[in-house]
Amino acid sequence: MLFRILNNLTLEHFLKKTNFYIVIVAMFFLILIVRLVYLEIFAYEKYKLLSENNRIRIVDIKADRGLIKDRNSKNIVVNAPNYNLYVIKEDSVDIDVLLQDLSSVIKLNVSAAQKRVDGMFIYEPALLYRGLSFQEVSFLFEHINDFPGIKIEVDTVRCYLDGEVYSHVVGYMGEVLVEDVLGGGYAAGDLKGQNGIEKVYEDKLRGQNGARQVEVNNFGLLNKILSEKPSISGETIQLSIDFDLQSFAHNLMKGKKGAIVVLDIRTNEVILLYSGPTYDLNSFIPYISNEEWEKLANNGDNPLMNRVIEGGYPPGSVFKVLMALAGLQEGKITPEKTFYCNGSMTYGSFKYKCWKKYGHGKIDLRRALVESCDVYFYDLGLLLGIDLISSYATKLGFGQITGIDLPNEKAGLFPSRKWKKKAYKLSWYPGETIITSIGQGYIITTPLQVAVFFSTIFNGGNLYQPKVVKSYTQNGEYISLQDKLIDTVEISDRNRDFLLSAMSDAVNSLHGTGFRARVKNILVGGKTGTSQVVSLDKVEKYEDGKIPEKLRDHSWFASVFPADNPRYVLVTMIEHGGSGGRSASSITGAIVNKMVDLGYVNRK
Amino acid sequence: MLIGNKYNFRHFDITLFILTILLMCTGVFVIYSASYNHKTGVSEYYYMKQIYWIIAGLFTFLFFSLLNYKRLVNFAYLFYLLGVILLLFVLIKGQIGMGAQRWINIADFRLQPSEFFKIAWILVIAVQFSDFDCNKLGFVQILKKSSVLVIPFILIFLQPDLGTATIFLATWAIALLFRGIKKITFILLLVISLIAVPSIWFQLKDYQKDRVLTFLNPEKDPFGAGYHIIQSKIAIGSGGFFGKGFLSGTQSHLNFLPEKHTDFVFSVLNEEFGFFGGMLLILLFFTLLIRILQIASIAREITGQMICIAVASICFFQFFVNAAMTVGMMPVVGIPMPFISYGGSSLITFTSMLGIVNSIALNRFKNPGDL
Numbered sequence: 023m024l025f026r027i028l029n030n031l032t033l034e035h036f037l038k039k040t041n042f043y044i045v046i047v048a049m050f051f052l053i054l055i056v057r058l059v060y061l062e063i064f065a066y067e068k069y070k071l072l073s074e075n076n077r078i079r080i081v082d083i084k085a086d087r088g089l090i091k092d093r094n095s096k097n098i099v100v101n102a103p104n105y106n107l108y109v110i111k112e113d114s115v116d117i118d119v120l121l122q123d124l125s126s127v128i129k130l131n132v133s134a135a136q137k138r139v140d141g142m143f144i145y146e147p148a149l150l151y152r153g154l155s156f157q158e159v160s161f162l163f164e165h166i167n168d169f170p171g172i173k174i175e176v177d178t179v180r181c182y183l184d185g186e187v188y189s190h191v192v193g194y195m196g197e198v199l200v201e202d203v204l205g206g207g208y209a210a211g212d213l214k215g216q217n218g219i220e221k222v223y224e225d226k227l228r229g230q231n232g233a234r235q236v237e238v239n240n241f242g243l244l245n246k247i248l249s250e251k252p253s254i255s256g257e258t259i260q261l262s263i264d265f266d267l268q269s270f271a272h273n274l275m276k277g278k279k280g281a282i283v284v285l286d287i288r289t290n291e292v293i294l295l296y297s298g299p300t301y302d303l304n305s306f307i308p309y310i311s312n313e314e315w316e317k318l319a320n321n322g323d324n325p326l327m328n329r330v331i332e333g334g335y336p337p338g339s340v341f342k343v344l345m346a347l348a349g350l351q352e353g354k355i356t357p358e359k360t361f362y363c364n365g366s367m368t369y370g371s372f373k374y375k376c377w378k379k380y381g382h383g384k385i386d387l388r389r390a391l392v393e394s395c396d397v398y399f400y401d402l403g404l405l406l407g408i409d410l411i412s413s414y415a416t417k418l419g420f421g422q423i424t425g426i427d428l429p430n431e432k433a434g435l436f437p438s439r440k441w442k443k444k445a446y447k448l449s450w451y452p453g454e455t456i457i458t459s460i461g462q463g464y465i466i467t468t469p470l471q472v473a474v475f476f477s478t479i480f481n482g483g484n485l486y487q488p489k490v491v492k493s494y495t496q497n498g499e500y501i502s503l504q505d506k507l508i509d510t511v512e513i514s515d516r517n518r519d520f521l522l523s524a525m526s527d528a529v530n531s532l533h534g535t536g537f538r539a540r541v542k543n544i545l546v547g548g549k550t551g552t553s554q555v556v557s558l559d560k561v562e563k564y565e566d567g568k569i570p571e572k573l574r575d576h577s578w579f580a581s582v583f584p585a586d587n588p589r590y591v592l593v594t595m596i597e598h599g600g601s602g603g604r605s606a607s608s609i610t611g612a613i614v615n616k617m618v619d620l621g622y623v624n625r626k
Numbered sequence: 627m628l629i630g631n632k633y634n635f636r637h638f639d640i641t642l643f644i645l646t647i648l649l650m651c652t653g654v655f656v657i658y659s660a661s662y663n664h665k666t667g668v669s670e671y672y673y674m675k676q677i678y679w680i681i682a683g684l685f686t687f688l689f690f691s692l693l694n695y696k697r698l699v700n701f702a703y704l705f706y707l708l709g710v711i712l713l714l715f716v717l718i719k720g721q722i723g724m725g726a727q728r729w730i731n732i733a734d735f736r737l738q739p740s741e742f743f744k745i746a747w748i749l750v751i752a753v754q755f756s757d758f759d760c761n762k763l764g765f766v767q768i769l770k771k772s773s774v775l776v777i778p779f780i781l782i783f784l785q786p787d788l789g790t791a792t793i794f795l796a797t798w799a800i801a802l803l804f805r806g807i808k809k810i811t812f813i814l815l816l817v818i819s820l821i822a823v824p825s826i827w828f829q830l831k832d833y834q835k836d837r838v839l840t841f842l843n844p845e846k847d848p849f850g851a852g853y854h855i856i857q858s859k860i861a862i863g864s865g866g867f868f869g870k871g872f873l874s875g876t877q878s879h880l881n882f883l884p885e886k887h888t889d890f891v892f893s894v895l896n897e898e899f900g901f902f903g904g905m906l907l908i909l910l911f912f913t914l915l916i917r918i919l920q921i922a923s924i925a926r927e928i929t930g931q932m933i934c935i936a937v938a939s940i941c942f943f944q945f946f947v948n949a950a951m952t953v954g955m956m957p958v959v960g961i962p963m964p965f966i967s968y969g970g971s972s973l974i975t976f977t978s979m980l981g982i983v984n985s986i987a988l989n990r991f992k993n994p995g996d997l
Contacts, residue, residue, distance in 0.1 A: 025994040061863040062901040069863025
């Protein structure tokens, strides 16, 4: 029976137990009371004192940020000491007066400073000014008693071997946002990588802050260190970038807009990654002023954009390499296959022109690549159809990010029937296949995508993720980044060798479009490309060489060398550089020469 | 006699009701102060939410008062089963909060099944120990009775919520001690638990180990949990006899005390109202416990009596552990103070339990079998 009344004997036992229980509870409560008596009455004075100035505080010990080295272990980013001015409101006598006084000594924006002070927790130091000069530091230290509540702390800022050469790779630092403070374990005023390697490898570079438990005196000044947890410095990052080569490219690209990228086919390491115009990383040290930031962000030449991975351009004739590869692999053509070029091709009611007004005549694949005949590829395009072209392009990395360890990479675009239906609700026209065949129309690629595409062809068909970081340290030991295979494409050795020899002819033969990229004793294979910015008839009225810069075509040159034993891929893209045979290929020639000097390639 | 008189409001336990309200109101004051922002001059929304919960809590108190507790006792194991299912559910699908899975989100509410399971738990305890007599329990009997403890304990332990798991274990242990254990068995159990402790230790998450170690030696980690204990002690000690005054606590308004509206309410109370305030709260709780135990004595039906013992135990254990933690006598475990700490699930659970106790008082003159 679940519910029952206890008999008298049991009830008495129950009551006895209950009373005993009350006694036990009372005893426990008594212990608690005794403890409160001790804390609040006997030790009152001690705790009152501790609480009054909140004398026991935790102070962060900032960890040193990790260094960044280039591939030859040259330190390209290190840390430099920097003096910052903080104020603790609770330690100051009158915060408004203090800020006024300070503004007469240093260039302090009082209203911005006030806002920062208001945003702090009690006894949390507010960062007022970054980068005090030595004069200011010594003045403030001499007159420290006139400024109760201030604190001068050394922290570190980045110090660059060169502020402009590798801005887009390394990226700038900036102050953390509120979200980082609330959820990311940062303190207000901390610096954090905002772009480039500094951003992607923030967690490795950042290190772990230590802490110090201190007792302070009435003025908030350090009295005694009670305990300390040391900080752990950030890891060192070694880039695959070559600083010397990068500097050389920087000089070459002065006054030009565009991108250069060199990719090592065997290691998938990016040795050179340059985007012009560049910006000065030093303008972010110790912090960037609003005016300067506005100037950078609103600059029409867009110096903040990393054109290698963020710039989207039609690849132009560089794309013909993919067309040739697809045609050969699919068995639609052989190298001996000829088409007839009379300067244009008529399809439907449209006339598609070749760049050579009077035509190439009867032409085979090799000559079509060497002389960049458009009509040949129009025909080939129609033979392949958009579906095959699109599937090859996608397999070779077009229309998707390469996955390089840099932020803000753009995927570009490669069109297909499905895409057009979705984007325009229209079906695909054969005419669009024709212009796609010479790398125009809807296609948007980044220079890095072209480099990865070339690398994939010449490494035997493996699409790898490129990287700018070679290795990083972990507990003092260097750990190399693993290669990441994304996809494989079947490419026969015969077809690869044919493309190589056709491309080296494009540079080295009499009629080759890329003759400006010739380098003494080094066999360079390459393909020029010209991507139209506006349609041909708009620029036809101008004489050659007098076309306004904005309307000039983008100039491409994608190359591989040494052509007899492919090791490096170099892609150059010059915005509004005119035809690819001109500016891009001559820059390519200069870079290859420099790489020979630096010992990357041996002259025969 | 009063048998047949379905709801006799003369026996409504007004003392219990008033004590509940007093405790909950104290809670609102402390929560208001704990989440008060001196910069803006307003308190965060917590106290308003707590007021809504109190209103809901009063309704649950009345609801359970009017419901004959025997109906609940009859379904004790059903509630137990439902509770276990909820605990399983939260373990599998629950929201991850503070490194532990403790909540289920329903609409905008975050329900904590381990809180509600406490209601089922006191009912199960009552049924298990309704065989109360003068004989003491032997080892086998204890083992048999303890089988119901295993599943919920493991489920909550895995969340991992060590604090709440101990609550279930502790109330069980208190009920067991109340029931009476043979001397030899007691010694045997003691030895077993001494062996069990190390094996549980290896199951603990690092942060839990840290907390226990920190308690044993606060100097070990003066930056994390140890720092909180130090700050909590400073807050309480600097309160003195009468405290610093409402909203005038300095320590508790700093960023030093974590979860000050849940785990560290006792520190805030002591800093602002001093020893006087702390004593008042201790007395309030003591009176509440005595009142519950008195109802246990005057009730004439054993499941009702055992429910009272269980409810008193859970209130006592949570209050004591929470307070002892803030004064540095126990490790920092996330056990809220009943009625005072912020949190809807906890408040509703405790008002329900006191409602059941009130129902025991209301129905105490009925025949055992009458519903």
